[in-house]
Amino acid sequence: MERIAVLTSGGDAPGMNAAIRAVVRTGLDQGWEVWGVRHGYTGLIAGDLIPLGARDVGGIIQQGGTVLGSARCPEFETEAGRMMALRMLAEHDIEAVVIIGGNGSQAGAHALSQMGCPVVGVASTIDNDLYGSEITIGVDTALDIALEAIDRLKVTASSHHRAFLIEVMGRECGYLALMSGIAGGAEAVVIPEVETDPEVVAADLRAAYERGKAHGIVVVAEGARYNAEGLAAYFQEHHERLGFDLRVTTLGHVQRGGAPGAFDRLLATRLGAAATRHLAQGEHGILVGLLKGEIKPTPLSEVVANKKPLDLELVQLARVLAE
Numbered sequence: 001m002e003r004i005a006v007l008t009s010g011g012d013a014p015g016m017n018a019a020i021r022a023v024v025r026t027g028l029d030q031g032w033e034v035w036g037v038r039h040g041y042t043g044l045i046a047g048d049l050i051p052l053g054a055r056d057v058g059g060i061i062q063q064g065g066t067v068l069g070s071a072r073c074p075e076f077e078t079e080a081g082r083m084m085a086l087r088m089l090a091e092h093d094i095e096a097v098v099i100i101g102g103n104g105s106q107a108g109a110h111a112l113s114q115m116g117c118p119v120v121g122v123a124s125t126i127d128n129d130l131y132g133s134e135i136t137i138g139v140d141t142a143l144d145i146a147l148e149a150i151d152r153l154k155v156t157a158s159s160h161h162r163a164f165l166i167e168v169m170g171r172e173c174g175y176l177a178l179m180s181g182i183a184g185g186a187e188a189v190v191i192p193e194v195e196t197d198p199e200v201v202a203a204d205l206r207a208a209y210e211r212g213k214a215h216g217i218v219v220v221a222e223g224a225r226y227n228a229e230g231l232a233a234y235f236q237e238h239h240e241r242l243g244f245d246l247r248v249t250t251l252g253h254v255q256r257g258g259a260p261g262a263f264d265r266l267l268a269t270r271l272g273a274a275a276t277r278h279l280a281q282g283e284h285g286i287l288v289g290l291l292k293g294e295i296k297p298t299p300l301s302e303v304v305a306n307k308k309p310l311d312l313e314l315v316q317l318a319r320v321l322a323e
Ligand code: F6P
Pocket: 011, 072, 102, 125, 126, 127, 169, 170, 171, 222, 256
């Protein structure tokens, strides 16, 4: 093999740059040329590729985001878009691609692989909802950002005896909400995986005050049926009966923009290096992820066919710890 490409796709995640750097430098170490695709699958379809040297990826390991740029690309979901992507790879003499991203990106990686292109996926999404990796690039840093916000909100909540609703990211998965709720000492956690009645949230907050707490913190996942907007509207509508003054903070993309911490830099570096190692061994059509503490491959066919379950025992633990 002489030339490979690397791309980042979907929502950016802190640590993506560390993964790019690792792919480039370990690829160069194999004696290959490494090209970067700009703006994910959109750039691939447009043929927006640039050669990367070791110096081009210098000074990026500590940066959030992705120096290659990323995109959500509906065109890549079409046969025509994928055919165009393959044509661009052939035109640039690219023999294999490393695709850094989450569920949508790995579905694209699987499709490319089915069309005969050697592909290795690298598990990266702050949502931590990707099968094939117990923890994905960006989760740890995103959690730290959420926790910093929760800790600060708890301080002002305690000063005023107020209740706060904090919405974290997670379109279909409550991992960030549940873990930041547990680590931040929330009184209630609302996630998409568990149908939650707003009356139960109100009862939990009331009970917390009755037990002598000075604050009420509810962490909500954006994808929950009652997300921050829904819960706030419900509490407002029933304000007199519930008797709560509820403030809302939506963290949103703040969680994605942080500089990667040590865990994410190391995970991303190990995954990026594993991706080129597998390619060098002629192995592709796989995702590299962290399983039982080790970097392991999982066939992309398995990754796209399975959903990663959330450990619902932790939901119960969050309730107990809120005592
Ligand atoms: O998949 C990562 C994620 O941050 C989700 O938590 C969130 O729902 C989504 O991306 C937001 O996507 P976008 O940045 O395209 O608005």
